[in-house]
Amino acid sequence: MRRLAWGVAYAAALGLSPALGQDSSALQLYTLPAGATPSSSQLGSFSININPGSGLSGNSAALAAFNRAAAHWMAYVSDPVTININADLTGGFASANIIGQTSSVLLQAPYTTIRNAMVSDAAGDSFRAIDASLPTSAQFGALLPSGYSLSGNLQLTKANAKALGFTGLDGSFGSNDATIQFNNAFSFDYDNSNGVTPGTVDFETVATHELGHALGFISSVDNIDGAAAAFADTPTPLDLFRFTNGGVNDPANASQFATVPRDLRPGSDVLFTDTVNRFRFSTGLTQGDGRQASHWKDDGLTGTYIGVMDPTLPSGVVEPITTADVKAFALIGWNAQVPEASTWTAMAAVVGMVGIQAWRRKKPRLTQSTTQV
Numbered sequence: 001m002r003r004l005a006w007g008v009a010y011a012a013a014l015g016l017s018p019a020l021g022q023d024s025s026a027l028q029l030y031t032l033p034a035g036a037t038p039s040s041s042q043l044g045s046f047s048i049n050i051n052p053g054s055g056l057s058g059n060s061a062a063l064a065a066f067n068r069a070a071a072h073w074m075a076y077v078s079d080p081v082t083i084n085i086n087a088d089l090t091g092g093f094a095s096a097n098i099i100g101q102t103s104s105v106l107l108q109a110p111y112t113t114i115r116n117a118m119v120s121d122a123a124g125d126s127f128r129a130i131d132a133s134l135p136t137s138a139q140f141g142a143l144l145p146s147g148y149s150l151s152g153n154l155q156l157t158k159a160n161a162k163a164l165g166f167t168g169l170d171g172s173f174g175s176n177d178a179t180i181q182f183n184n185a186f187s188f189d190y191d192n193s194n195g196v197t198p199g200t201v202d203f204e205t206v207a208t209h210e211l212g213h214a215l216g217f218i219s220s221v222d223n224i225d226g227a228a229a230a231f232a233d234t235p236t237p238l239d240l241f242r243f244t245n246g247g248v249n250d251p252a253n254a255s256q257f258a259t260v261p262r263d264l265r266p267g268s269d270v271l272f273t274d275t276v277n278r279f280r281f282s283t284g285l286t287q288g289d290g291r292q293a294s295h296w297k298d299d300g301l302t303g304t305y306i307g308v309m310d311p312t313l314p315s316g317v318v319e320p321i322t323t324a325d326v327k328a329f330a331l332i333g334w335n336a337q338v339p340e341a342s343t344w345t346a347m348a349a350v351v352g353m354v355g356i357q358a359w360r361r362k363k364p365r366l367t368q369s370t371t372q373v
């Protein structure tokens with residue numbers, strides 16, 4: 001069932017341009033089959049399958065960079081599922097400011113169906129212990145702008161649903177999980193192994209970021225932020241970790257995590273928290289800090305780089321996956337682990353790069369906007 005009644009584009013892509021970038025993607029909302037239940041006995045390994053269009057398959061350097069981006073996620077995730085991504089490097093974008101866009105297939109189900117899948121999928125995983133305290137439907141509440149209510153459902157990307165063990169989704173909804181397009185009018189550096197050429201955008205970072213949205217790093221707050229009228233909101237798994245930063249609605253323990261309302265108000269100072277790890281979110285393109293809510297807080301605004309789901313990317317810079325990213329993806333349903341010791345060398349290099357960004361920030365920051373409503 002398509003639910004486009006909101007008339008709001010789902011914003012879940014990294015937009016980049018010399019001045020302004022843009023995230024935009026069309027909302028596709030389907031309903032999970034009645035009685036859909038996650039399977040707990042899958043075996044196999046995680047795989048991201050890139051189905052390149054002619055513009056990408058004809059650019060071997062770009063395709064190789066995209067596959068490295070997919071490999072970054074595969075290094076952290078062990079769910080026995082295959083994600084299928086249609087991707088292309090193409091023209092014909094609605095705006096010259098759009099460098100890339102992702103359209104994920106979104107599924108919805110009653111709150112309890114997805115909440116229980118998150119709880120059971122995380123069972124026995126100490127890295128995801130907080131998921132056991134996800135609110136029941138009776139406990140769940142949210143801070144919303146005036147006039148808004150909760151629909152009673154949760155929505156998530158089809159890829160995220162696969163991670164939670166829902167099966168038969170490709171048969172019901174088609175094999176594709178998301179479509180990612182890159183604007184071939186931009187200058188990309190397709191090989192960051194020797195640095196990123198000044199003035200060009202690191203294609204591998206953008207691809208990694210876009211794949212992150214496809215895997216489920218999305219927020220319904222972007223729908224609220226761009227809406228012309230109030231509606232019944234359908235939060236995402238990531239929204240279940242979105243809390244007011246500080247005060248009585250900032251949970252300090254598992255008990256409070258189960259009962260404190262989530263904060264889904266554009267413009268509200270919010271953070272991702274499992275009561276131990278705390279990472280700020282962006283607060284909204286229109287009513288918030290000028291960045292889409294489905295991102296970490298912009299390091300260009302705070303000076304603190306949180307992870308690859310940062311909303312902006314300067315030219316000439318690589319932005320890698322961090323433990324913050326991995327934590328978030330784990331808690332929304334992925335069997336994701338923090339980096340092994342062998343990768344800490346790479347992480348250390350990242351820390352060094354943050355210092356470099358201090359002076360790079362003098363360059364125009366790439367920001368994003370959305371025009372689809």
Ligand SMILES: [Zn+2]
Binds near residue numbers: 012014023213311
């Ligand atoms: Zn993005």
